[in-house]
Amino acid sequence: RPRRCIVRGGEVVTAAGVVRSDVLVVDGVVAGLGSFEPGHDEVPADAEVIDAHGSYVLPGGVDFHTHLDSVFRGSIRTADDFASGTAAAVAGGTTTIVDFCRAEAGQSLADALADWRERVAAQRPWADYGAHMVLVQPDAETLEQLSGLPDLGVTSVKMYLAYPGQMMSDDEALLRAMQSAAESDMLVLVHAENGHAIKVLVGDALAAGHTEPDWHGKTRPPMTEAEAVMRASVLARLSGTRLYIVHVSSSEALAEIERARAAGTQIFAETCSHYLVFDESMLEGVPREIAARFVCSPPTRSLEDQTELWGALDSGPLDVLSSDHCPFALHGEKIVEGDFTHILNGLPGVEQRMAIAYQGVVDGHYTLARMVEIASSNPAKLAGLYPRKGEIAVGSDADLVILDPRQSSILSASTHHSAADYLPYEGMEVSGRVRQVLLRGETVFFDGAVLQNQRAGAYLHRSTPSHPLGETK
Ligand code: URP
Numbered sequence: 001r002p003r004r005c006i007v008r009g010g011e012v013v014t015a016a017g018v019v020r021s022d023v024l025v026v027d028g029v030v031a032g033l034g035s036f037e038p039g040h041d042e043v044p045a046d047a048e049v050i051d052a053h054g055s056y057v058l059p060g061g062v063d064f065h066t067h068l069d070s071v072f073r074g075s076i077r078t079a080d081d082f083a084s085g086t087a088a089a090v091a092g093g094t095t096t097i098v099d100f101c102r103a104e105a106g107q108s109l110a111d112a113l114a115d116w117r118e119r120v121a122a123q124r125p126w127a128d129y130g131a132h133m134v135l136v137q138p139d140a141e142t143l144e145q146l147s148g149l150p151d152l153g154v155t156s157v158k159m160y161l162a163y164p165g166q167m168m169s170d171d172e173a174l175l176r177a178m179q180s181a182a183e184s185d186m187l188v189l190v191h192a193e194n195g196h197a198i199k200v201l202v203g204d205a206l207a208a209g210h211t212e213p214d215w216h217g218k219t220r221p222p223m224t225e226a227e228a229v230m231r232a233s234v235l236a237r238l239s240g241t242r243l244y245i246v247h248v249s250s251s252e253a254l255a256e257i258e259r260a261r262a263a264g265t266q267i268f269a270e271t272c273s274h275y276l277v278f279d280e281s282m283l284e285g286v287p288r289e290i291a292a293r294f295v296c297s298p299p300t301r302s303l304e305d306q307t308e309l310w311g312a313l314d315s316g317p318l319d320v321l322s323s324d325h326c327p328f329a330l331h332g333e334k335i336v337e338g339d340f341t342h343i344l345n346g347l348p349g350v351e352q353r354m355a356i357a358y359q360g361v362v363d364g365h366y367t368l369a370r371m372v373e374i375a376s377s378n379p380a381k382l383a384g385l386y387p388r389k390g391e392i393a394v395g396s397d398a399d400l401v402i403l404d405p406r407q408s409s410i411l412s413a414s415t416h417h418s419a420a421d422y423l424p425y426e427g428m429e430v431s432g433r434v435r436q437v438l439l440r441g442e443t444v445f446f447d448g449a450v451l452q453n454q455r456a457g458a459y460l461h462r463s464t465p466s467h468p469l470g471e472t473k
Pocket residue numbers: 067191247295296297298324326345346347
């Protein structure tokens with residue numbers, strides 16, 4: 001007999017707007033919107049009822065940019081694996097993540113993905129997950145393998161213009177990869193910072209004796225980001241590929257995205273939660289141990305940049321709000337000692353992203369419908385998962401977040417689900433509280449806790465990103 005449940009009396013929010021409606025869920029899929037009463041119509045008297053009166057019912061969050069169980073600088077692993085990281089995700093109302101797979105030297109992309117899937121499944125995630133394929137200075141043989149990825153459910157690649165000698169690709173490799181991606185209709189994600197310019201600025205700073213963490217920011221000025229956005233845009237246009245700029249942090253970069261879009265480049269862009277909350281002063285005049293908590297790349301910018309990012313989430317050119325969740329333990333891998341270049345780049349945020357997105361609604365930066373668009377629907381579309389994910393419509397997965405706007409939450413490492421030993425947002429009060437989260441119709445988070453027997457996250461076979469942003473089902 002099919003499993004039926006009704007989420008009753010909530011305000012259902014989608015990118016199209018807000019409507020008071022019950023949601024009927026049958027076997028993990030949304031089967032109806034409207035008014036449903038147990039014992040009537042197709043609803044048996046003993047159907048599970050979830051009371052959502054006074055709350056919003058949102059589509060589960062889709063985080064298009066997380067780094068779980070991920071190795072940096074050869075051997076340093078992120079604090080969260082797919083267990084703690086997806087517990088954090090669902091606790092914050094995110095039911096889908098897209099993380100990163102990278103081949104070892106000599107390994108084929110298909111083998112790398114098979115290994116990745118096996119490793120992730122063994123960690124029994126709480127959320128559904130997909131993978132972007134990371135390419136580092138790919139050779140011709142690797143690029144030939146790209147055409148096989150869409151059949152395996154991977155429809156995007158990620159490349160870096162930063163981190164020379166580690167992750168960086170040169171322009172030739174990027175353009176060739178873009179040409180291959182265009183042939184296979186894949187999306188190309190780019191970390192846009194000019195790695196060589198930054199290397200020179202870092203060298204100069206260290207030679208002048210500047211070792212303090214604020215020099216992390218000072219050696220990565222906005223123009224090094226804007227130049228890389230512009231360069232990636234030009235190469236994207238030459239190749240005809242679709243480009244997605246990750247973690248946009250500055251108004252200079254926003255201007256380049258707008259210009260590229262106006263010129264006809266198929267360019268999409270995200271910002272990340274931390275750029276909306278923190279600014280450059282977090283690194284300045286405080287003990288190393290405090291400053292290290294906020295070290296990420298690109299660095300946190302000025303308050304003016306922050307204001308522009310909020311505006312760009314409302315009216316463009318930003319399409320997506322991601323977390324770039326990349327946590328390192330402060331008393332461990334983050335590396336607080338030594339000069340600023342030793343500090344690992346990356347912040348936790350997968351659990352706080354939806355709360356910060358909702359705070360943007362409360363603070364008047366955009367509507368509730370737009371919040372759903374940037375935090376769920378648009379990333380689902382770009383991931384090739386829409387309308388299965390990022391939507392509440394008949395046929396969508398019943399990934400539902402019940403958010404109570406009458407309550408508030410204090411963000412803190414003492415209550416978060418990440419394994420990171422700190423939270424950059426420590427003590428921040430935000431409006432709203434995530435009361436309950438469903439993944440494909442099953443409750444995975446309720447009343448502050450993840451359900452230990454509901455670790456049913458599954459690999460997502462993603463399609464070609466095809467649904468136009470700005471159009472709903
Ligand atoms: O600082 C950041 N963004 N760390 C994560 C690694 C990356 O750059 O994507």
